[in-house]
Amino acid sequence: MKKKIALAGNPNVGKSTLFNTLTGTRQHVGNWPGKTVEKKSGRIDYKGKKIDLVDLPGTYSLTAYSEEEIIARNYIVENEPDLVVQILDATNLERNLYLTTQLIELGCNVILAVNFVKEAKKKGIIIDKKKLSELLDVPVVMIEANEMENIVDLMHMVNKRLKNKKIPRKISYGKEIDEHVCDVREKICEYIPAENPDWTAIKLLENDDEVIRQNKNRKGFMELWDFVSKQRMHLEKVFGEDIITIIAKARYGFIEGLTNEVISKQEKEAKTLSEKIDYLATHKYFGIPLFLLFMFITFYVSFFLAAPLTDGFEFIVGFLQEQASFLLNSLNASSWIVSLVSEAVIGGVGSVLVFVPNIFVLFFFISFMEDSGYMARAAYVMDRLMHKIGLHGKSFIPMILGFGCNVPAIMATRSLDSKKDRILTILINPFMSCSARLPVYVLFAGAFFPKSQAVVIFLIYLLGIAVAVISGFVFHKILFKGISTPLVMELPPYRMPTLTGLLIHMWERGKSFIRKAGTIIFLIVVVIWFLANIPYGVEYASRQSLIGWIGDMISPVFEPLGFGNWQSSVALIFGVVAKEVVIGTFGTVFDVGEQGLSAVLQNMFTPLSAAAFMVFVLLYIPCISTIATIKKETGSWRWTFFVLGYTTIVAWLFSFIVYQGGLLLGFV
Amino acid sequence: MKIPLSEVKKGETVKVNCVSCGFGLIKRLSSLGLYNGSDIKVIKNDSRGPLILKVLNSKIAIGRGQARKIIVEK
Numbered sequence: 001m002k003k004k005i006a007l008a009g010n011p012n013v014g015k016s017t018l019f020n021t022l023t024g025t026r027q028h029v030g031n032w033p034g035k036t037v038e039k040k041s042g043r044i045d046y047k048g049k050k051i052d053l054v055d056l057p058g059t060y061s062l063t064a065y066s067e068e069e070i071i072a073r074n075y076i077v078e079n080e081p082d083l084v085v086q087i088l089d090a091t092n093l094e095r096n097l098y099l100t101t102q103l104i105e106l107g108c109n110v111i112l113a114v115n116f117v118k119e120a121k122k123k124g125i126i127i128d129k130k131k132l133s134e135l136l137d138v139p140v141v142m143i144e145a146n147e148m149e150n151i152v153d154l155m156h157m158v159n160k161r162l163k164n165k166k167i168p169r170k171i172s173y174g175k176e177i178d179e180h181v182c183d184v185r186e187k188i189c190e191y192i193p194a195e196n197p198d199w200t201a202i203k204l205l206e207n208d209d210e211v212i213r214q215n216k217n218r219k220g221f222m223e224l225w226d227f228v229s230k231q232r233m234h235l236e237k238v239f240g241e242d243i244i245t246i247i248a249k250a251r252y253g254f255i256e257g258l259t260n261e262v263i264s265k266q267e268k269e270a271k272t273l274s275e276k277i278d279y280l281a282t283h284k285y286f287g288i289p290l291f292l293l294f295m296f297i298t299f300y301v302s303f304f305l306a307a308p309l310t311d312g313f314e315f316i317v318g319f320l321q322e323q324a325s326f327l328l329n330s331l332n333a334s335s336w337i338v339s340l341v342s343e344a345v346i347g348g349v350g351s352v353l354v355f356v357p358n359i360f361v362l363f364f365f366i367s368f369m370e371d372s373g374y375m376a377r378a379a380y381v382m383d384r385l386m387h388k389i390g391l392h393g394k395s396f397i398p399m400i401l402g403f404g405c406n407v408p409a410i411m412a413t414r415s416l417d418s419k420k421d422r423i424l425t426i427l428i429n430p431f432m433s434c435s436a437r438l439p440v441y442v443l444f445a446g447a448f449f450p451k452s453q454a455v456v457i458f459l460i461y462l463l464g465i466a467v468a469v470i471s472g473f474v475f476h477k478i479l480f481k482g483i484s485t486p487l488v489m490e491l492p493p494y495r496m497p498t499l500t501g502l503l504i505h506m507w508e509r510g511k512s513f514i515r516k517a518g519t520i521i522f523l524i525v526v527v528i529w530f531l532a533n534i535p536y537g538v539e540y541a542s543r544q545s546l547i548g549w550i551g552d553m554i555s556p557v558f559e560p561l562g563f564g565n566w567q568s569s570v571a572l573i574f575g576v577v578a579k580e581v582v583i584g585t586f587g588t589v590f591d592v593g594e595q596g597l598s599a600v601l602q603n604m605f606t607p608l609s610a611a612a613f614m615v616f617v618l619l620y621i622p623c624i625s626t627i628a629t630i631k632k633e634t635g636s637w638r639w640t641f642f643v644l645g646y647t648t649i650v651a652w653l654f655s656f657i658v659y660q661g662g663l664l665l666g667f668v
Numbered sequence: 669m670k671i672p673l674s675e676v677k678k679g680e681t682v683k684v685n686c687v688s689c690g691f692g693l694i695k696r697l698s699s700l701g702l703y704n705g706s707d708i709k710v711i712k713n714d715s716r717g718p719l720i721l722k723v724l725n726s727k728i729a730i731g732r733g734q735a736r737k738i739i740v741e742k
Binding site for chain 2: 060061063065091092093094095098099207241242244245248249252278282284376379380383384392393417486487488489490491492493
């Protein structure tokens, strides 16, 4: 039988780095069954043996506080992994050990992988590995997850522990608590035989909703519960505190005793670079400008740095188009096949693919913000602003992720603690301009505002944030009156992310863009190509074709916005499938490469109507994947339709204001 | 002297005396190392917006509303 290992740990301790190091490319990303929490699993090949590795959600604890914690512990209880590897942050061992104590309570076969040992040393923290291992009765390996250091040692230990399973000895929380736990344990064995009576005893004493829920329908539970409640009341009376605090204190008491023996600290209170950066990044006045500057650099770089790469892609697309026509013609293929391949497939899909460099650079920067620890600071400085719309700073993180793609961004709202926060954050998320919309801006800004492309694009993004915030404010006042939920968020230490780590994250996020180009966008451009060729004998993509007719039907709606041409209407309609399709449609119906596309567009739009068009693309109906995600995450068709209607109206109004307002001000 | 955490000035270290919020939040805070009897240092407190605390060896941002519900001893 294949062995199973679970990887546990606090957030921000290098867990995903270790996971990537151990599994390489043999990973599978999905969801935990019935949950919206991402599940990563992979395979380790060690000396010819195949071992399954499951990445548990990052948690500080195994209480039933959040969905992540419940998933992590239910996995351990139900799937009984052969081994649990916990990764710990050497610079903050005390807090990390809090999770360890609970893994030991659960009776896991545990190995501790202590990460960031060098960083800890620099801070004057020296850990006695041998003593730690002895006192906890758990093997300890010191590693540097991002430098591959001692990974061999870790795997050696893993292998050893897989062969000889060993459950660490129980932790003593002092006589009083130990006795109560022991009494409850005996009653559990008597009333509801549980797999794991020690753990169940502590959890029932702790009043743990999830364990109560799992057991309450069993015969004998009521009698047991009476007994447990009495024991709990007795403990609370003796200690004069609530049970959660009593047990937490007992665990920290144990940890303190442990770390006193294991850690030697030479206080180095000098202001570290991290402190200096934080002073600015969280500053009352400089914090927000610094964040805006960072965002500006992000867009500037993803625009200009990627430009030569984009040119290269364009060249390849054009070359392929020529070669394909040449080849097909030389094979005497009928003209419609030549047209399908060179116009629809290469022209349409190609016009989308040329933006791969821009999008990947953007994802690179977003990954940098997350992996370096800056994201939490951005959330912190935005907290005050977010409060105005009834949310707190944590909701700002899904908003930034929306710059990459709204689908994972909306999924990321699950880290928010209240349902109201989640729904409100989801509702405003589509206004955060995703990377699929970037090609539209790059193309239009390049064609119409060549001197100030980056500024124009940055303004579009800012408009997206502004509309999101204004909408949030309105929703907060009208739909969700009431108190906002608590903010408690760790600001992880700044760490320079490794290039490999960033590249992996960039790839994980960006690859769906390429996959989409090969699947759904391919399909849509072929459909558009067909529509542009019927009825039979019609001139390709002319007004008389079916697609021209469809466009003509709708275009009056867009007339007041300055883009009443039928091609834009068609592009916008098909753009609901995926926003890149807007460009793909232009690429297909005009049958020109991207370079030629700007020239054609210059004949159809004025700078003002181009601006109105960009604003419309920014704000209108989210793409189908986003709509589906909104439905899944809110669990409500009502909210989903609300988003559809609201975004359409808002997009039309803003676009109208830009165009008509611009005309009044004398722009063209 | 017992005061709410929200009143503590930057740079001061205090002992938590009483956390009077829901059990959910008590759980979260204790798993981060903030519980009755623990020592915490206030790193940042700009009279508006969230505070930044040093709890154990990590930095925690906490909303002002919550900070008002945590009573500490100087």
